[in-house]
Amino acid sequence: MRLRSVNARSVSSRLPSWCVIAFLAAASLAAAQPSSPLSITVGDINLYGLRKVTAERILEVTGLKTGAPLPPSKGALEDEIEKIPGVVQARVEAICCEGSHASLFIGIEERGAPHAAFRSEPAGNEALPASLVDSYHQYLTAVERAANRGSAAEDLTAGHPLMADPQARAYEDQFAAFAAAHLDLLRGVLRTGSEPEQRAIAATVIGYAADKKQVTGDLQYALQDPDESVRANAIRALNAIAVLAVKLPDLGIHIAPTWFIELLYSVVLSDRFESAKALLTLTDRPNPSAFQQVRERALPALAEMARWKTPRYALPAFLLLGRVADMPDTEVQQAFEKGDREAVIKKALAR
Numbered sequence: 001m002r003l004r005s006v007n008a009r010s011v012s013s014r015l016p017s018w019c020v021i022a023f024l025a026a027a028s029l030a031a032a033q034p035s036s037p038l039s040i041t042v043g044d045i046n047l048y049g050l051r052k053v054t055a056e057r058i059l060e061v062t063g064l065k066t067g068a069p070l071p072p073s074k075g076a077l078e079d080e081i082e083k084i085p086g087v088v089q090a091r092v093e094a095i096c097c098e099g100s101h102a103s104l105f106i107g108i109e110e111r112g113a114p115h116a117a118f119r120s121e122p123a124g125n126e127a128l129p130a131s132l133v134d135s136y137h138q139y140l141t142a143v144e145r146a147a148n149r150g151s152a153a154e155d156l157t158a159g160h161p162l163m164a165d166p167q168a169r170a171y172e173d174q175f176a177a178f179a180a181a182h183l184d185l186l187r188g189v190l191r192t193g194s195e196p197e198q199r200a201i202a203a204t205v206i207g208y209a210a211d212k213k214q215v216t217g218d219l220q221y222a223l224q225d226p227d228e229s230v231r232a233n234a235i236r237a238l239n240a241i242a243v244l245a246v247k248l249p250d251l252g253i254h255i256a257p258t259w260f261i262e263l264l265y266s267v268v269l270s271d272r273f274e275s276a277k278a279l280l281t282l283t284d285r286p287n288p289s290a291f292q293q294v295r296e297r298a299l300p301a302l303a304e305m306a307r308w309k310t311p312r313y314a315l316p317a318f319l320l321l322g323r324v325a326d327m328p329d330t331e332v333q334q335a336f337e338k339g340d341r342e343a344v345i346k347k348a349l350a351r
Helices: 008-012 023-032 055-062 074-082 130-149 166-181 183-192 196-208 212-222 228-247 258-263 269-282 288-297 299-306 311-324 329-338 341-350
Strands: 019-021 041-048 087-098 101-110
Touching: 041 055, 041 087, 041 299, 055 074, 055 101, 074 087, 074 101, 101 269, 130 166, 130 196, 166 183, 166 196, 183 196, 183 212, 196 212, 196 228, 212 228, 228 258, 228 269, 258 269, 258 288, 269 288, 269 299, 269 311, 288 299, 288 311, 299 311, 299 341, 311 329, 311 341, 329 341
Parallel strands: 019 087, 041 101
Antiparallel strands: 087 101
């Protein structure tokens, strides 16, 4: 059956406001059932940050179970979880959709457990021009449209994302030109700008600077930003630079794994997931220092993530554990596909 095209925004208007949309899946669902409203239910339930608190306790207080309707309020769920003794902070996120099921991610920070700490909000006056802000918003729209067309592939080998989609690529070319002409402004906004959105835009655009070695420190500084969107953009920019650094080691680009490891203990899903991907890139070639830090500080968090039920979110952490266990990536991938995760996880933890 041929599926008609669907406006992803019209799909999103029928979902709970806190559900993060996988636009292609949501659009396909709506197209297949054009006359029916979306009925999103709970799919996989993934937990993280648990030390003394049990999964059973969290599911008991929230009433969540696979197949049940997706609750309308994430805030209410977080409030209930934070009533559990020992829980300092809770975070609930829904990723839509596998069919009609949304994957839930529930993270907690327990009192006395490892956690990511961030700087205070900066209060500087530097700001980006309105033209760049408009271009960035148009870029996000172009990326969304490319994803709906199935053309969201991007190349990171230049040290920054270059999308195959020509409309999105045109904005990326604008970012490179702006970074070449206004690097000091981008640095100032990223480090001291009072508006989180401005800092998030700066984190993306500064990654298009020609001299990657020159901006690595600025992006690593942004990993401690109090706003999660700034951190997410900075991680993605650093991940692209890491691709270039691994490809051309003679450039002398050094990206420390330290803050990626710290972010593995954040309650924010994007902090954990994007950091695991970045650490995977950093270890594409032998990196004894990074492996040592991962072994010393990251194994509990990675093991927790590698056990997530939603495969694409579990895979980066699982592959990283396989490398810690000195296993070839192909062997680790095969174990993942066969569902034999525990053997790899236990081997990594044993080392």
